[in-house]
Amino acid sequence: MNPATALSKSSAMTEGFASVVNFNPTIAYFSMEIGLETDLPTYSGGLGILAGDTLKSCADLGLAVVGVSLIYHKGYFTQEIDANGEQVERETNWDPAEKLRLLPQKIILREIEGRDILVQGWLYCCKGTAGKEVPIVFLDTDLEGNAEQDRNLVSSLYGGDNEFRLKQEILLGIGGVKYLRALGFHDIKTFHMNEGHSSLLTLELLRESRRTIFETWDEDTTWDFEKVRSQCVFTTHTPVAAGHDVFSYDLMQKILRTGISLTVLKKICGNGVLNMTTLGLNLSRFANGVAKAHGDVSRNMFPTYQIDYITNGIHVPTWTHKPFHDLFDKYAKLWTRDPKYLRQAESIPCGEIWDAHMQCKRDLLDEVRRTTSVKLDPDVLTVGFARRSAAYKRATLMFNDLDRLISIAENSPGLQLVFSGKAHPRDADGKKNIKDIHRYIKEIEKRARKLKVVYLPNYNMRLGFLITGGVDLWVNTPIRPHEASGTSGMKAVLNGVLNLSILDGWWVEGCIEGVTGWAIGDLDTHPEMSLEELARFDARQFYDKLEKNVIPDFYERRSDWIEMQRHAISINASFFNSHRQVEQYVVKAYFYP
DSSP states (O other): OOOHHHHTTTGGGGGOOOGGGOOOOOOOEEESSOOOOOTOOOOOOOHHHHHHHHHHHHTTOOOOEEEEEETTTOOOOOEEOTTTTTEEEOOOOOOOGGOOEEEEEEEEOTTTTTOOOOEEEEEEEOOTTTOOOOOOOOEEOOOTTTHHHHHHSSSSOSSSSSHHHHHHHIIIIIIIIHHHTTTOOOOOEEEEEEEEETTTHHHHHHHHHHOOOHHHSSGGGSSHHHHHHTEEEEEEEOGGGGSSEOHHHHHHHHHHHOOOOOOHHHHHOSSSSHHHHHHHHHHHSEEEESHHHHHHHHHHSSTEEEEEEOOOOOOOOOOOOOHHHHHHHHSSSTTTTTTGGGGGGSSSSSHHHHHHHHHHHHHHHHHHHHHOOOOTTTSSEEEEEEEEOGGGGGGGGGTHHHHHHHHHHSSSSEEEEEEEEOTTTTTTHHHHHHHHHHHHHHHHHHOOSEEEEEESSSHHHHHHHHHHHHSSSSEEEETTTTOSSOOOOHHHHHTTOEEEEOOTTTHHHOOOOOTTEEESSSSSOTTOOOOHHHHHHHHHHHHHIIIIIIHHHHOOOOOHHHHHHHHHIIIIIISHHHHHHHHHHHHIIIOOO
């Protein structure tokens, strides 16, 4: 059965979306990945978790938003680590019907190589704290009637080659707009592109608003760029040029069918290659980076565009551990409605903060023992580092001078390090980082008594929750200025975990030295240094701060440590949350005359 026949046999097109959920959105939020639950494998890491947290806050705040993404029948991947420290990727087996509702509406997408591709959606309703809902639609092509290559478009997240990626992005952007129209959503005023993966939605909006040749008497001016620009908002998360999606025009001409001439495409997508960020910037009324520092970096990368910034945040109810949830209920009663009330955490007695923290820590150490059979001591300073494993994040920086790290631990009551993180299957450097950490673990086991290191496999939302809330100290060591924002440290401060991190991303704004945490180094990027020299320099800064500030405060000045925990919650957590972030999008980006 071909897709057109399959569609004709369905009565879905006549059934209104109102029969599924009574909703009429004015904002559509597009993201290649959306992380909502651990067991809903539609995310890989920070971008997806940020998207999920954003939509949760939209629901809490009662905004008329609909989310759009793709379903991934094999997820991202399930990570195993073998005896040699090598990452092994396994398919994620899951049934969307256990978490999502299959929508009746189906459409035909013809923009991929001119074939008829049947598209259907899965619905996830994100319920807010006040009972409002935000529907999230996950597009699916693994349907009877589609060719095998088209069914595989939703097999995995960030899989395949450049051709596969372009096809997925056509499905997300162009297919997403078409599917929203099939659902009856014709009153959307704002299309928010969360990163460049969804920028092709602008081409469908151009098609929708195209004027006739008799209105313009010029074929190229039939495309109403200003109208599309008035409808779109673009957020970039990528501070390095290599991270922006680009496709050759030869590939584009082979794959993409839009009816828009190559001359016009080059005007809005860039002359040399089809740059998805350039397309998003050219056809948006508002664009932003995701931290103040990242806004500066983005303007330097794209100097001809106006790029604002809105610093990312986390969804406070999702990432608060129960012991702190109970404390906040007691001392900051309105915190679930408005996280700004976490400023009242200053009134929480220090003893209660420490008791809550130790409950979170024991939960993490129980997980460590269950997963690795290693028993960590709850009374020993425990440091966390859990991120996507990529070279610029420098997960191995703490081991740059192993002798000194061991010496610091041996001359203290003890030190414990908890690592986790996945490397992209094609990221050889990221995989090497994981293997190197396991090599260090084996060497440390032979040489040190008071230093213990563990690596928890298959980093996901659940592990992120346990680690960010269960360690004593959170460490982030990217090469400046390659961290766009970083939200893991925000989850840490929410649960009274202090940061010791490079001044990059959100930490530039959040660090008050000795009050909310500590900085590694300063704002100087040291362009005169090689990467190896910079790593040695930053590692020395880390060791100095660990030895002279962190360890003495934790073991000898516990009351000062707990006071800093309280400040981190009241100052940082009350601001670096997705409620404040969404409110800024409303004021800066969504309200448009």
